[in-house]
Amino acid sequence: QVQLVESGGGLVQAGGSLRLSCAASGRTFTRYHMGWFRQAPGKEREFVALVRSGGATDYAVPVQGRFTISRDNANQTVNLQMNRLKPEDTAVYFCAAAGLNYGLVLSRTYDYWGQGTQVTVSS
8 A cells, every 4th residue: 555645736927847746655666667647637648757767757748858856765756857848847746656567647547645745836
């Protein structure tokens, strides 16, 4: 079992930055591939970024060059640094953990989810 708790969301002006954190519980954190997804009102949940257990990262095209995902295995956290935010980044952001190492851009691959944190970017 893995429990995930996100923090760091809030309201920011376009062009600003936010740093999201995801705290994980459980003794097998290092085995999991960790992802961030987001869901805007009326839209499906979409992939944002992932970091594999070995540290390799991947990003959705809309956030490439602006967002950076990282993991701290010692503290069992995953962070998402978001820079140059845009109004279209407004969404609830979710942290997720997956045991399988394929299909990681798909939400159905993930086994555990946090409750989400709201990010609102004003224009």
